[in-house]
Amino acid sequence: MKYKLGIDLGGTKTSVVVLDQNNQAVYNKRLPTPASNYAEILKTIKLLVNHAQQAIPALDAQTIGVGIPGALQQDNSTVKNANTQILIGKTLKTDLETILQRNVIIANDANCFATSEATDGSAKGHALVFGVILGTGVGGGIAVMGKPWAGPNRLAGEWGHNPFPFHDAEAKHRPCYCGKSDCIEKIISGPALSQEYFEQTRKHKSAKQIADAMAAGDPTAIRLFNDFYLNLAKALSTVINLLDPNVIVLGGGLSNIAEIYHEVPKLWGAYVFNATGKKTNIATKLVKNKWGDDSGVRGAAWLTDTK
Ligand SMILES: [Zn+2]
Known part of the structure; x- marks a missing residue:
């Protein structure tokens, strides 16, 4: 796999990044998060992934990482502890996998932050x-x-x-x-x-x-x-x-x-x-x-x- 694709679903903004094999960001885009409408949140993520795919036709990521201000239940079924509260109880992983036709890995946004800095950041x-x-x-x-x-x-x-x-x-x-x-x-x-x-x-x-x-x-x-x-x-x-x-x-x-x-x-x-x-x-x-x-x-x- 040549590229890595990530989404950060934040309380006010949702971002996409594509990292190439040298871990350089070759595509970045941000949109406002429609934080009170779950269907619009899903659409925003799909739009960002589509934009990334159009910008990088060779994008081959079959799995997408998604950071959220919350976490999945232990069985991955629904979201819990999200301060974007519309997400709580939603089947975010399966919903995203359905609309994106890709595997989705979801993690807490602070864990994503720690991982980024531990991998090629200041830690x-x-x-x-x-x-x-x-x-x-x-x-x-x-x-x-x-x-x-x-x-x-x-x-x-x-x-x-x-x-x-x-x-x-x-x-x-x-x-x-x-x-x-x-x-x-x-x-x-x-x-x-x-x-x-x-x-x-x-x-x-x-x-x-x-x-x-x-x-x-x-x-x-x-x-x-x-x-x-x-x-x-x-x-x-x-x-x-x-x-x-x-x-x-x-x-x-x-x-x-x-x-x-x-x-x-x-x-x-x-x-x-x-x-x-x-x-x-x-x-x-x-x-x-x-x-x-x-x-x-x-x-x-x-x-x-x-x-
Ligand atoms: Zn408290």
């Missing part, structure tokens, strides 16, 4: 990679030896809805849409930063605008980002305790904050399990993604790699 060649999407939500995915690790419950890496660890006793409780409170996602996502900024200043700013304000010397923004580095360090320390990954790679909008990569590793050692009482050196590397917004769709294409 290339590392045995155990934890990928984190830090954006509107907080998702996690695991790649082992360059392959996604979904787990028997298809829950591996679902760390954003674990309780936030080492939480201050006096911190305000943050209810989450999942029914619990104080999930990691409620503390370190973009909306969490915006909420804190609003509560302290009564001004609405996106996470990106707060980052710009930090760079311009806004004391509230500086303080909030210092809290954010500490909170991210606390949350990642539990990943290190549990998985001890070689590399943690960050994606999503907040991964563009350059300070994260030197501030967080200074802080996480205080929370990683260590009974010596002395400062220990944490060998896990914290890195920014290589492929940006394309990482998810590249990882979907890598799902079809049989090597």
